[in-house]
Structure formats: structure tokens, C-alpha cells
Amino acid sequence: MQPYNTSELSKRKIGKREVHCFHPGEENIDLETVQSFGEEWLKFNAFSAEEIKSAGDQYFDIVTEKELNDSSYVLDLGCGSGRWTKYMASKSKFIEAVDPSHAVFSAIQAYNDLDNVRFTQAGVDTIPFNDNTFDFVISLGVLHHIPDTEKALTSLIRKLKPGGHALIYLYYALDNRGFLFRFIFNVSTLVRRVVSKLPHALKQFICDLLAICIYLPLIGLSKLVKAIVPGKLHMKIPLVYYRDKSWNIIRNDALDRFGTPLEQRFNKVQITSMLKAAGMSIVRFSENEPYWHVLAQKK
Ligand SMILES: C[S@@+](CC[C@H](N)C(=O)[O-])C[C@H]1O[C@@H](n2cnc3c(N)ncnc32)[C@H](O)[C@@H]1O
Structure with missing residues (x-):
């Protein structure tokens, strides 16, 4: 776990843990959408272990131990209820779980027992870690709720080490549908x-x-x-x-x-081009739902 690279705006004590808050202060954010998710995750924060495992296996079907393993320092951007952080906890060294909404406060309560996880309240513009820090980043179902998705993707990828991997899920533009x-x-x-x-x-x-x-x-x-x-x-x-x-x-x-007030959709070609513009090469798109989730590597 790395120290934060900037001072927090506030702190909040939840049980024995402290959550450091770097939000508000982002530009590339839709505050109405973030508030809506804060309310949503306060209600839906109790996924069973089976629910997390079976849904997680669908998102992580394209990830192997080569990309994510017990030496990986991981960033979960837009962690929401923290369910994918929980999914990855036993497969990673340490996870920084970041979300601008109030969801982080309920996530920390739900997953208080995870010793290799830290929850932080921040958005994509205020991720409080140096560039080129993480071995693996995920952002599942997040970037399409941000006004400038391409810019957000670029900011996220900056935090990844060269050679590191990113698992991204963006709502599909129904490009494989009739x-x-x-x-x-x-x-x-x-x-x-x-x-x-x-x-x-x-x-x-x-x-x-x-x-x-x-x-x-x-x-x-x-x-x-x-x-x-x-x-x-x-x-x-x-x-x-x-x-x-x-x-x-x-x-x-x-x-x-x-x-959710703001949602955008992307086809495979657009996702490929945004990832390439952010300095990534595509490892593989999953051909399975949820569409589209993709694994890419930083050059
Ligand atoms: C659909 S939820 C997905 C949560 C989680 N990844 C999951 O799949 O369970 C989208 C999340 O993106 C977060 N979000 C919205 N705008 C953001 C921003 N600018 N930076 C980072 N996260 C953001 C929201 O607060 C919300 O928790």
C-alpha cells in the first residue's frame, strides 16, 4: 500500500477504520449520477458470497493468474458497494478501492474484515496515487457514467505501470444485436x-x-x-x-x-480506439456477457 500523494479534504471514521476523502473537487463527474449511486449502494450492499463469485467469474473470465495474482497492487475505480474488491481480495496483494459516492462508507462496513483493502472517497480526477503505480486496475460499469469517458479512461490508465493490465467494462452499443x-x-x-x-x-x-x-x-x-x-x-x-x-x-x-441520469454506450471499435489512445494494447475482449468487457495491457 502506497501513501496518498496529496492531502485529503476530510476524513471520516467508520468503526476502527478511517476513510480519507478527496471528493468533491473533480471536474469530469456527473454529481447527480454519483448521488444516485450513493443512494443505490446504501440499499444494495449485501451481496452473498455466491452472488459475488458467480457474477465476478463472468467479468473475470478473461483474466488469468498471469495478470492478477498475489503480488498485484490493484486499483478498483468506481468500486461502488465493493463487491469486485471483495472478489479480488484473495487473488491480490493489496487493493485500493476508490469511489466518489457515499458507497465507500457502506462498503467499508460490509468488508471490514478484509485486511488487504483500503477504501477511499475520490473520483477519477482525484485518485490520490502517483502515476505508474498499479499492476492491475479495474473499472467495471463506471466510465460510461462519467461525462468524458475517454478522458477518464486516460486518467485511469496513467495510474497503471507500464506492462500492467486493465479490466474495463463499458455498456455496449448493442453492436451485436438486431x-x-x-x-x-x-x-x-x-x-x-x-x-x-x-x-x-x-x-x-x-x-x-x-x-x-x-x-x-x-x-x-x-x-x-x-x-x-x-x-x-x-x-x-x-x-x-x-x-x-x-x-x-x-x-x-x-x-x-x-x-441513472447519465449513461453512455460504446461499440467494440470505439472501445478499442479509446484504449489505444490511452496507450494500451488489447489482450482480449470477452465474447460473453456482460458486453463489452475487455482486458488490455499498458505498453
Ligand atoms: C454502476 S456503479 C458500478 C459499481 C461497481 N464497479 C460495481 O460494478 O459493482 C458506477 C460507480 O461509478 C462511480 N462513479 C461515478 N462517477 C465517477 C467518477 N467521476 N469517478 C469515479 N467513479 C465514479 C459511482 O459512484 C458508482 O459507484
Whole structure:
């Protein structure tokens, strides 16, 4: 663990630990979105070990021990509830888990037992560590919620050592989907624009309704199609990704999808070009959901 390279703006004691706060002060940030996530993660911070393992295995399907191992100093940017920090803790030497929202305060309580983790309240512009510090960085589901995604990616990669690896997940632009799928998605985006502006309690209620009325029936349909139609037709049904996910994760993701004010989407070509511009070479894109997650190496 490295010392911070700048003084914090404030500190907050949570149990026996102190969280150092470097937020606010970022420029490349959408404060409404950060507040929304702070509220979201206060509610959804209790993922079971099985939920974390099975969802984590999907994101980390392209990572091997060569890239992440017990000598890796890791940065988890936009750690939210801290679930991927928890996932990586036994596979890493030390993890700096960073998020500008209040999520860090509940994450530290949930994962108080992890000795090789430090939670810090900071955003991508205020990461309090020197450049070229980390062996491995992850940012899963974060950079598309930041106004200038490319700039944020470049700032993150600066913290990575040459030769180090980054695992990035950015919402896909449905570039591997057909017309109907995209049409349904565009309708859902209109719904998001309205729902994301509601006060938190109402937003949560509507997102739960959407989870019950849209997610669950589509998941059921995909299971039915799988049972009666041979082949992969069921994989074309929207939200099939959630077929083996818990209700907790479905509710959380419905809130994520419909409750977040700022979300951007990128196709594989755009992601490749942003990573290359940040000085990375692509190691591999996963061909599996969630799309797109990619492993890249700093030159
Ligand atoms: C969808 S959540 C993902 C959390 C976590 N990575 C996960 O997958 O469970 C997005 C996170 O990005 C954080 N975030 C938003 N703007 C940010 C910024 N400018 N810098 C760093 N993190 C940011 C939010 O606070 C939120 O916790």
C-alpha cells in the first residue's frame, strides 16, 4: 500500500477504520449520477458470497493468474458497494478501492474484515496515487457514467505501470444485436430519462415495478424458449443475461438501468480506439456477457 500523494479534504471514521476523502473537487463527474449511486449502494450492499463469485467469474473470465495474482497492487475505480474488491481480495496483494459516492462508507462496513483493502472517497480526477503505480486496475460499469469517458479512461490508465493490465467494462452499443432488440432498448432509454429524474424512493419503487413487470417475464420467456426450442434462440431474448441471477441482483440492475441520469454506450471499435489512445494494447475482449468487457495491457 502506497501513501496518498496529496492531502485529503476530510476524513471520516467508520468503526476502527478511517476513510480519507478527496471528493468533491473533480471536474469530469456527473454529481447527480454519483448521488444516485450513493443512494443505490446504501440499499444494495449485501451481496452473498455466491452472488459475488458467480457474477465476478463472468467479468473475470478473461483474466488469468498471469495478470492478477498475489503480488498485484490493484486499483478498483468506481468500486461502488465493493463487491469486485471483495472478489479480488484473495487473488491480490493489496487493493485500493476508490469511489466518489457515499458507497465507500457502506462498503467499508460490509468488508471490514478484509485486511488487504483500503477504501477511499475520490473520483477519477482525484485518485490520490502517483502515476505508474498499479499492476492491475479495474473499472467495471463506471466510465460510461462519467461525462468524458475517454478522458477518464486516460486518467485511469496513467495510474497503471507500464506492462500492467486493465479490466474495463463499458455498456455496449448493442453492436451485436438486431433491429428488434435495439428498438426495445431505445424505448427503455426514454423510460430511463423520466424515471432517473424522480425522487429516490419513488424511483426505487418504479424500478422494482419494472423489474417485476419486465425483467421477470422476459427471464421466464427465455427459460421457456430454452426448454422447448433446441439451439440458442433463447439467447436472443432481451434480459436473458439475468436467467441465473438472484432477485437482489435483478432489482439492483433495474435501478442501475432506469435510475441513472447519465449513461453512455460504446461499440467494440470505439472501445478499442479509446484504449489505444490511452496507450494500451488489447489482450482480449470477452465474447460473453456482460458486453463489452475487455482486458488490455499498458505498453
Ligand atoms: C454502476 S456503479 C458500478 C459499481 C461497481 N464497479 C460495481 O460494478 O459493482 C458506477 C460507480 O461509478 C462511480 N462513479 C461515478 N462517477 C465517477 C467518477 N467521476 N469517478 C469515479 N467513479 C465514479 C459511482 O459512484 C458508482 O459507484
